Amino acid sequence: MANISFEEIVKPENLVYKKTELLTDKTLSYCPGCGHGTAHRVIMEVIEELGLEEDTVGVAPVGCSVLAYEFMNIDMTQAAHGRAPAVATGIKRVWPDKIVFTYQGDGDLAAIGTSETIHACNRGENIVIIFINNGIYGMTGGQMAPTTLPGMKSSTSPYGRDVDIMGNPLKITELIAHLPGTYFVTRQAVHTPAAVRKAKRAVKKAFENQRDKKPGLSFVEIVSNCNSGWKMTPNDANKWMEDNMFPFYPLGDIKVDGQMVK
Amino acid sequence: MGDLRLMKGNEALAEAAIRAGADAYFGYPITPQSEVIEYLMAEKPWERTGMVVLQAESEVAAINMVYGAAGAGKKVMTTSSSPGISLKQEGLSYIAGAELPCVYANVVRGGPGLGTIQPSQADYFQSVKGGGHGDYRQIVLAPASVQEMADFVKLGFELAFKYRIAVLILADGIIGQMMEKVELFDPIPRLSDEEVIAQNPWATTGKKKGTHRRIITSLDLEAHEMEEHNKHLQAKYKVIEENEVRFEAIDCEDAEYIFVAYGSSARIAQKSVQLARSKGIKAGLLRLITLFPFPSKALQTYCKNGVKGWLAVEMSAGQMVEDVMLAVKGCAKVEHFGRFGGVIHTPEEVLHALEEKVIGG
Ligand SMILES: Cc1ncc(C[n+]2csc(CCOP(=O)(O)OP(=O)(O)O)c2C)c(N)n1
Ligand code: SF4
Numbered sequence: 001m002a003n004i005s006f007e008e009i010v011k012p013e014n015l016v017y018k019k020t021e022l023l024t025d026k027t028l029s030y031c032p033g034c035g036h037g038t039a040h041r042v043i044m045e046v047i048e049e050l051g052l053e054e055d056t057v058g059v060a061p062v063g064c065s066v067l068a069y070e071f072m073n074i075d076m077t078q079a080a081h082g083r084a085p086a087v088a089t090g091i092k093r094v095w096p097d098k099i100v101f102t103y104q105g106d107g108d109l110a111a112i113g114t115s116e117t118i119h120a121c122n123r124g125e126n127i128v129i130i131f132i133n134n135g136i137y138g139m140t141g142g143q144m145a146p147t148t149l150p151g152m153k154s155s156t157s158p159y160g161r162d163v164d165i166m167g168n169p170l171k172i173t174e175l176i177a178h179l180p181g182t183y184f185v186t187r188q189a190v191h192t193p194a195a196v197r198k199a200k201r202a203v204k205k206a207f208e209n210q211r212d213k214k215p216g217l218s219f220v221e222i223v224s225n226c227n228s229g230w231k232m233t234p235n236d237a238n239k240w241m242e243d244n245m246f247p248f249y250p251l252g253d254i255k256v257d258g259q260m261v262k
Numbered sequence: 263m264g265d266l267r268l269m270k271g272n273e274a275l276a277e278a279a280i281r282a283g284a285d286a287y288f289g290y291p292i293t294p295q296s297e298v299i300e301y302l303m304a305e306k307p308w309e310r311t312g313m314v315v316l317q318a319e320s321e322v323a324a325i326n327m328v329y330g331a332a333g334a335g336k337k338v339m340t341t342s343s344s345p346g347i348s349l350k351q352e353g354l355s356y357i358a359g360a361e362l363p364c365v366y367a368n369v370v371r372g373g374p375g376l377g378t379i380q381p382s383q384a385d386y387f388q389s390v391k392g393g394g395h396g397d398y399r400q401i402v403l404a405p406a407s408v409q410e411m412a413d414f415v416k417l418g419f420e421l422a423f424k425y426r427i428a429v430l431i432l433a434d435g436i437i438g439q440m441m442e443k444v445e446l447f448d449p450i451p452r453l454s455d456e457e458v459i460a461q462n463p464w465a466t467t468g469k470k471k472g473t474h475r476r477i478i479t480s481l482d483l484e485a486h487e488m489e490e491h492n493k494h495l496q497a498k499y500k501v502i503e504e505n506e507v508r509f510e511a512i513d514c515e516d517a518e519y520i521f522v523a524y525g526s527s528a529r530i531a532q533k534s535v536q537l538a539r540s541k542g543i544k545a546g547l548l549r550l551i552t553l554f555p556f557p558s559k560a561l562q563t564y565c566k567n568g569v570k571g572w573l574a575v576e577m578s579a580g581q582m583v584e585d586v587m588l589a590v591k592g593c594a595k596v597e598h599f600g601r602f603g604g605v606i607h608t609p610e611e612v613l614h615a616l617e618e619k620v621i622g623g
Binding site for chain 1: 285286288314316318319320322323324326327328329330331332333334336338352353356360455466467468469470471475476477478479480481483
């Protein structure tokens, strides 16, 4: 077989995939196999495809994605733990024609920031919330989150979540779907190519809703893994997620165009 | 001549925000300052100037809305009273770290805890020593009249944007609630979006192609870089200390005894000066307008003039008095007097304290 040179391989007509310009070249700080990086990519590709990058301001949370602003190549504000929806509200209210989104983990959005989340949703802020639900506090080393499943082990529920003592997991996405202020509520995943394609369609719809000034907030939950926190290999984590997380947090649209569909 | 009105201090804050060209106000009701948001909601500034007014779900949310909007280059304000100001401290620390401009007011009530709704000056430490976590400062303006409630909103925004810093208007329940004549300054138009972008190139307003992205953050995981950032903040605070000191000296030229006070306590102590002078005691009043920066040099000047004693007058158990002591460096006796927990001292009590603790003691 003839030797193929590097130049021949990388010629433009062979291009099948290109990293969006809206991701920086900085090495991701996430663990190998973690869903955060894929979720970043999906969001940035959508913003690029919709041509919104010059008018978008993102809000990074506290959590593993606190440094999202290092990777997302757009204007970004870093918020205090749980406060991203209030920060986004502030930005959107004074710049109503900008596109504003938050990117938050489950501890950030559904524990310390529950109030800000519910009230931003209830006021129908015209923003997008991307909610990464990995059932655990990744950043601080795998403690129990509001979304940790019954019986699931974490560093603060080392014998498994005992719902009698620790309470039940909070399905905040279903909760906010019932508020009149939400316009689009969906639950997705990014662990397989098929899931990524679906998730991207959902994220796109969310940003289109905001661009078109549809009345209310668009909320995309992404059920994701935390292989480090769950103490599993990336493959095992994804399998465990399918077997345990998806039955409890079923994927699919919950509310579309202001109407409940589930 | 400006617009002459009879207003409550809280209403003056609200009207001044509209006139100062503020883009947004985010607040949460609490006595004794709820008139601020009530006035704004009744006045509908979104129709007058395009200013946004939003009642947040908490003081925590309100200060984070301020953080977001200020980070996007806009003129934003919030107000509250002591328990609500405690809730804002996290956000204020982030605002200090990220160097965002904003104006906020604390119409102080008695504490600790839920305390009382009566006036107090017991939030001095929280206001001038940091309040939230980390090594930071904010500019603190202390109005002593309804007129200054209005004027300091305008001044506050000027200073906030000049230094990219939070400016606190530290009032108390008396100044917030009492009605006085105010000459309102002429309205300043809100900046256009283009002006906001041009004047605040650091703000998150959307990254144009070929430009660097803007990041509003207080985080730096690299300790040496964080030390550099802290040094930069400290250098900024030094410049403020050198350039932005404000105070008023009343009958201090020949004074042997000087009251140091701010806000309502200064109004009361001014009367005490008159009472003292009518008894032949050469008393004066140094009314502090900026609490940070603290007018230390002014105090030292009067030390050199041969002042025999100082009385710090404040509605607290003794907070500002510590800064007076630090400033005068033992040049003469320093004592404290003040009623607290919501009780207001009388001019006679203040004079009596001077006679007993400073002159006689
Ligand atoms: C006020 C405050 N409390 C606690 C913390 C510590 N902390 C940092 S990240 C985090 C949990 C984040 O978990 P999650 O939102 O689920 O995001 P993940 O790291 O899993 O992506 C906590 C508790 C903090 N930074 N600030
Ligand atoms: S700790 Fe978990 S959430 Fe954080 S980067 Fe690692 S795998 Fe991802």
